[in-house]
Amino acid sequence: MSTSKWIVAGVCAALTWPLTGGSQEGPNLGIEATPEEIAGWDISIGADGDGLPVGSGTPSEGASIFAAKCAACHGLQGEGLLNDRLVGGHGSLATDNPAKTIGSYWPYATTIFDYVRRAMPYQTPHTLTDDEAYAVTAHLLHLNGIIQADDVIDAQTLPAIEMPNRDSFDRVYPPTD
Amino acid sequence: MSQNQQITSTLEPVAGNGLLHRRLFLTGGAATLGAGALGLLTARHVTAAPPPEVPEWMKAPGAPLSGYGRRSRFEAGVQRYVATPAAGTTGAGASRTPLERLNGMITPNALHFERHHSGIPDIDPEQHRLLIHGLVERPLVFSMDALHRYPMVSRIQFLECSGNSRTIIAAAPQSGTCGQLHGLLSCSEWTGIPLGVLLEEAGVDPQGRWLLMEGADAAAMTRSVPLAKAMDDALLAIYQNGEALRPEQGYPVRLFLPGWEGNISVKWLRRIAVTREPTMTRDETSKYTDLLPDGRSLMFTFEMGVKSVITSPSPGLAMQGPGLYEISGLAWSGAGRIRRVEISADGGESWAEAALTEPVLSKALTRFRLPWRWDGGSAVIMSRAVDETGTVQPTREALIAEKGTRFAYHINGIEGWQVAANNEVTNVHV
Structure with a gap:
């Protein structure tokens, strides 16, 4: 595995604050998660009750x-x-x-x-x-x-x-x- | 000034009770005191007789090569201090780094302190996934194979449990070694992906201000992290001291937040949810908050304060009679670099500046050293660190005056060691 193709300047640019939507520099190797997949993982409850299930x-x-x-x-x-x-x-x-x-x-x-x-x-x-x-x-x-x-x-x-x-x-x- | 003059001047005490100049060892001045006078501390028995001219291990070929190395069998006694968990909670609790048996600034992986809330999960990296969702443009799932393809950075930084050194505010000094009292502290080279890179790819909504971090252990450990910290210096650590994280340190991937209380660097990271407000999890509300004397509590006390401990001499490492010793210890600050460490050998009456061993890195353990000629009498030794912001490590008295004795975290007051004429070293409040 080689990381030499990643240019340091590109990484720094990706870290620039403030955030601006999607990045052009990142490897973009994440796979988009579906709402159904997220529902099975998302078990946290906000202090405002966000996420509380039926029941x-x-x-x-x-x-x-x-x-x-x-x-x-x-x-x-x-x-x-x-x-x-x-x-x-x-x-x-x-x-x-x-x-x-x-x-x-x-x-x-x-x-x-x-x-x-x-x-x-x-x-x-x-x-x-x-x-x-x-x-x-x-x-x-x-x-x-x-x-x-x-x-x-x-x-x-x-x-x-x-x-x-x-x-x-x-x-x-x-x-x- | 000639070399001899320099040596002579460094042999003059620079503070009370025999503290010598920090350059003594560096200039070679110790050699003038005789080879045996260094008397560097060791817990092992010191034999007076030299080894045979041709010892046994020179008379036959040694052990063969090995796929994964291990330490000398003579060092097998250097172990973490493992606290016994409450019945019914196997795997919960902590083990502490034996600070007094180590030197330098790096903690070996096998001796890094542990704090688990429901044991160490046995995670198959092929099945492990990291989900980023919530207030993002694109919720994303990452496999470990994908994460390994990202550009990585390495940083040497400390990790300290915010419950470390609780005994400092105990009414009476507690007995124990340096590691038993202060060993929820370690320092490693962490290698991984700047968290901001992945957040950028997911596209954080402008309303997102906090991140819920969730581990894949049986406690599904969760903490809320400010987005600003995540974008500043947060790391998704995959390697520790060059090799894959140990299971007890979060294999295959953990969050690492430099300078902040250990609990928030969630191990076995599996989910990051971008939220508007902190989630108010059990650990950030009922546990890692500081109860003050008036009944109110401090919340989100993330940064670890400037602090230092003397690792040698320390309890369990008996002195070997009067002579020249090196006082050595560790200093660190969650705010940045250590600027200065001072040592007292007379209970705080006078102080001398210690030498800092390079490299001195931001939010890393810094090793300090100072020569000391012990006259064999009673002495109280203590250290005091100052970080690059100018913040001085507080006395125990000042810490208690500010926060009382009912809080349980972020305890960075100065503690002392009592060196007694019978060569024993014990913990003492100063």
Whole structure:
């Protein structure tokens, strides 16, 4: 494989800011992805709810899933066991024993669905259905006193939730000076 | 000035408790102290007797050639420090580079620190794909064969986990070697494709300001990266120190963001989504944020601050009695080059400038050295780095005054080593 044909000046030109649509200099070896292909890959959920799938779940539905698939590591009430505590800690952040839980610390409810669906349960990620991921998310919100026992969590209700610690983060980037 | 005069002048202490001029070793002045006086530190037993005139390994042909080399069996004890993960989370956790057993600025691939969130995936490069989509004109999929055909660049740069050196802000000094305390730190030559080249081909929408980076591990690790950083110096790294990335470093392709906290250089990269706003993933909200004393938190604290550690002498490398030693260590900054490193052997009362070993590169580990004549008494040695922006490594006290003790990342305060009369070296807060 030879790279000598690539002219250094061309690479620099391709890096010029600001971006201007397509490049004439690059090798252009990517294959255009179809919407169907992207749909299978795109599992991330924006803080505004962008990407949330069809489906729904309630705390009571989530409770049984949590007991079966999550409680061994996180405790039956999300109190923490082998791994992270997920519940409680409200009002503890400015004390000497801060408890950074979903309820006390996480700024966006959409992050719960995103993370549960992509990475949990630890031993068997990508096995929960979308309805199950919604239900577990609902259960965790309920355990933290953020929603009621019979609230339905779906693509509309989840991004509308105001997490208690939402406004306590100051962005260092981009720098202001 | 004659060579002799130069040597004589470099033997004068330049700071308290026996620190000598940084040019002493360079001018050959150490030779005047006698061959045995150098006393360079080693953890191994030093034998007084010379080897036999014709040692065993000269009496028969040695081992045959090999397809992939390995180190001497006598170095087998130099290992990463592997933390035991919590039960039920096999593969999660970290291993640390044994900094005190290495020299120079490059970390061997097999000793580069690790931090995984759900183990190391066993990725077949034939099946691996990188997708760029979102706010782009043309969503594109790249095979590894395609990526290998792009023009590449190489850069020597450090990677530091933002959770490194957490023990600095612990109430009491923690025991451990330099690597155990500060070893979430490594430096490699990274070779790969400037990310901007691929983004340019996809055609980023003017509304796109952030990139979601997703790994192909079982945690599907995700972080949001500002587009400006991606266009500045981000690399899709494919090679590390000349060979293909190790699986634990992201084989077959990883993101590498020079100078920024390690977690954001997503390994096993499989997807880049161009977005308007940060995605607010679990790691950039609930984990890699800094909780301050008032209960508020800092978010997107990407850049690693200016910092240094003395790797030798250090805990676990016992002194060998009074004499001449080389104090040696590493300095680095996420903001650019290291301008200066100063060393104190009297707990910060006085400082002497260390020699920096070339090359001194931007966002790379820089090796510093200074001769020291230890009188055998109690001494506290410490280093202080200054980077090219003029930023000075903070004291532990200043760091805690600014951020408290409940944060867990970006801990770059000055830590000291206590050298005791019994030859032991231990960690101490200064």
